[in-house]
Amino acid sequence: MNWLPAWEGFVRVVEGGSMAAAARALGCTRAQVSKQMAELERRLGTRLFERSTRRLALTPAGEVFHQHALRALEAVDSTEIAVRNLGDTPRGTLRVSATVTFGRHCVAPLLPEIAAAYPELEIELILTDHIVDLVGDSIDLALRMTRMPPDDAVARRIVSLRRVVCAAPAYLERHGSPRLPQDLLQHQCLSYVLGDNKTWGLIDGRGVETPVPVRSRIHFNNADCMLDAVLAGHGIAILPTYLCHRELAAGTLRTVLDDYEPNIVYGRELYACYTPSRVRVPKVRVFLDALLRRFQPVPPWERAG
Missing domain, CATH: 3.40.190.290 (D-Maltodextrin-Binding Protein; domain 2)
Incomplete structure (x- = not known):
């Protein structure tokens, strides 16, 4: 049994709350996901889910396995990122998250300039006022307005917003x-x-x-x-x-x-947040550098004032 797809399927089942939701996220059939979960439980020698007609709930063993599976999949993802980004040339797809208004007015205008400077780089800007999951949503860098940046991420202060x-x-x-x-x-x-x-x-x-x-x-x-x-x-x-x-x-x-x-309840400081695995990734570094050049020491709208 190839363990990686089964572990990913297990995490998707937990996130989606059902095998049908996991199948939709993975682009496969519910029967395939169900087979993976059965083989996974047989291999581990324990039940991972409490099944009922309404929903799936994790057993104590499932809760423990879920935490380890998340860390293992993050390690695999970090390894792939490190291999893909060998060298100093930014390449691949950079996924950036920002709040809707700040992202539209202050981040989006930067993207053509960065893309023109690095021909092998593609940039996706995801605008949402909700906090994204850096790992689960495959976000390379999230711009967050917060009083306290998350403990599980690297946080770089970008600018104070008056x-x-x-x-x-x-x-x-x-x-x-x-x-x-x-x-x-x-x-x-x-x-x-x-x-x-x-x-x-x-x-x-x-x-x-x-x-x-x-x-x-x-x-x-x-x-x-x-x-x-x-x-x-x-x-x-x-x-x-x-x-x-x-x-x-x-x-x-x-x-x-x-x-x-x-x-304001979420404070005035804007941070760039990213997982430790992205610290040395060239595409993250060049985007972070562009942010710092743009907004420090004084942001352009305050200079205009």
């Missing part, structure tokens, strides 16, 4: 400009579904935070949509300057409460 409280001039002319955090209670504030829970934390120059349960009737999970709503005069929002710096410079947006810094 945010401002802002509104359109037309809105401020109609409703006035807030002078203190508590004044926001009298305003329509646009809420970010994934991050603020309808409460804004504003930190003054002494480091004291004032929580404000803002009034929100419009909610978004996308910063681009929030920017459009603010520009249309529908309310006040907290926006990252990498997104709204042009509007601030043009005067179509104005900042308010400039003496306070918005405190």
Whole structure:
């Protein structure tokens, strides 16, 4: 029995919750997966799954085997990567993950430049606001906004992302400009579904935070949509300057409460995260170098400001 496909099949069954889901992920039949699992259990001399009509659950032996199988498959993957990337020339496919708005505005424009410099390199940019699994999703490098980078990955700080409280001039002319955090209670504030829970934390120059349960009737999970709503005069929002710096410079947006810094639940630091097996991989190194050249010591949108 070739153990590698069976071990991969086992991990897919656990991830998908069924043999049918594993078969779809692997591009084979359910019968093939079922046969692999039966042979695997026979070879190991123990049951790995508790079977019922509704779902599969791991036995204690299955839980132990799952952890070891994950590490073994990661080691195989790392070995293949190391062999494929022998030498100093970046080649192959580089899979990068970033949040939707930051990736669209700040990462995507870098890709043609990098691809032009390295003809043997292909780049896939996966945009999602959810945390990806570096190993399970085959991600070479993930850009994450977080207070604490993951313990199981190498993390390189890339840039600090500043945010401002802002509104359109037309809105401020109609409703006035807030002078203190508590004044926001009298305003329509646009809420970010994934991050603020309808409460804004504003930190003054002494480091004291004032929580404000803002009034929100419009909610978004996308910063681009929030920017459009603010520009249309529908309310006040907290926006990252990498997104709204042009509007601030043009005067179509104005900042308010400039003496306070918005405190965002996931922090202001952006990290490049990758597994230890990618540390010396040329394609990861050149992409990381391009990020550092672009965003350090001062990101371009702050230089423009």
